[in-house]
Amino acid sequence: MALRNVVDYHAGETRLGLTSRLAMANGFPSMRDFVAITGTSPPAINVGEPAAVAMLSQWSDFDAPLLSSWAIGTLERGGTWRLGSALMSRDMRPGYTHRYCPKCVVGDLANGTGPTHLRPFMRVWWTTRAILNCPEHGCPIKEAKTDVHHAGDFALFIAKHLPQIEAEARDARMSPSFEADKYVAARLQDIPASTFLDSLETYVAVDLCRNLGRFQQANSIGGELPAVALTDIERGLRDCISRSEQDRDRGRRRHWPAETVGR
Numbered sequence: 302m303a304l305r306n307v308v309d310y311h312a313g314e315t316r317l318g319l320t321s322r323l324a325m326a327n328g329f330p331s332m333r334d335f336v337a338i339t340g341t342s343p344p345a346i347n348v349g350e351p352a353a354v355a356m357l358s359q360w361s362d363f364d365a366p367l368l369s370s371w372a373i374g375t376l377e378r379g380g381t382w383r384l385g386s387a388l389m390s391r392d393m394r395p396g397y398t399h400r401y402c403p404k405c406v407v408g409d410l411a412n413g414t415g416p417t418h419l420r421p422f423m424r425v426w427w428t429t430r431a432i433l434n435c436p437e438h439g440c441p442i443k444e445a446k447t448d449v450h451h452a453g454d455f456a457l458f459i460a461k462h463l464p465q466i467e468a469e470a471r472d473a474r475m476s477p478s479f480e481a482d483k484y485v486a487a488r489l490q491d492i493p494a495s496t497f498l499d500s501l502e503t504y505v506a507v508d509l510c511r512n513l514g515r516f517q518q519a520n521s522i523g524g525e526l527p528a529v530a531l532t533d534i535e536r537g538l539r540d541c542i543s544r545s546e547q548d549r550d551r552g553r554r555r556h557w558p559a560e561t562v563g564r
Contacts, residue, residue, distance in 0.1 A: 304327050306323075306326040307326070307361055314424065315453070316353075317452075317453030318424075318453065321454045325418070332454040333450055348373040351369075371384055371425045371489070372385065376388070385489055386488075386491055388504055389504050392430065395428050397449060398445060398447060399455060400430075402435035402438055403467070404437075404438040404440055404470050418460055429489075431485045431504065432482045432485050433482060434479035438475070440476065443466075480538055481510060484538060495542050510541055511533045517537065518533060
């Protein structure tokens with residue numbers, strides 16, 4: 302049975318973020334206070350355990366398969382973990398922090414529907430440190446420390462810190478390049494981006510680009526932008542994609558009719 306007050310669905314919203322908004326919409330002091338009376342737990346909702354997703358489906362009146370996307374799982378090897386179909390390394394975990402783009406939050410307030418305080422929603426791509434800049438706005442992702450009791454309670458965090466977030470949005474500046482962040486966001490959504498990099502696990506692709514960029518900078522390999530304007534990962538990503546496109550073009554030429562070559 303759905304709760305008395307439900308909220309709008311947003312593609313790409315985390316399960317904890319949705320639960321947080323539902324708790325606030327129905328007058329609970331916090332998400333944890335709400336979940337405590339339901340028989341499930343924030344960790345179970347966060348990782349996408351079937352029983353927890355079924356409860357969230359009932360509360361929100363959204364179909365369970367819709368809420369099952371981007372399940373989270375921890376693997377044994379090297380502390381890696383899975384966010385949907387993307388494999389992440391240990392250092393990409395968000396820990397007990399609220400990660401957010403202030404421009405996204407302000408945009409939600411201005412363009413969303415329903416009660417104003419329930420409009421901002423927590424994006425899945427904010428929950429991995431593989432993404433350092435907003436894939437949409439290009440400004441750095443902000444991080445605010447929290448604890449085990451309030452992790453994921455995004456609606457409560459917004460309610461308590463909205464003036465600060467609005468100020469951060471006004472002061473936010475676009476990074477010189479955020480193609481790596483857009484690439485990881487595409488991987489999370491299973492959108493093809495680079496034939497070579499897509500053949501690797503996500504964290505391997507990110508580490509490869511970072512190490513390649515460091516090598517290039519150390520050896521003064523030039524680029525379109527000055528070295529100081531690009532991070533290591535951005536520099537490496539540009540090189541990987543450029544090489545992949547060159548290989549693809551060479552492969553196409555091998556299959557062109559002989560009379561077209563050289564035109």
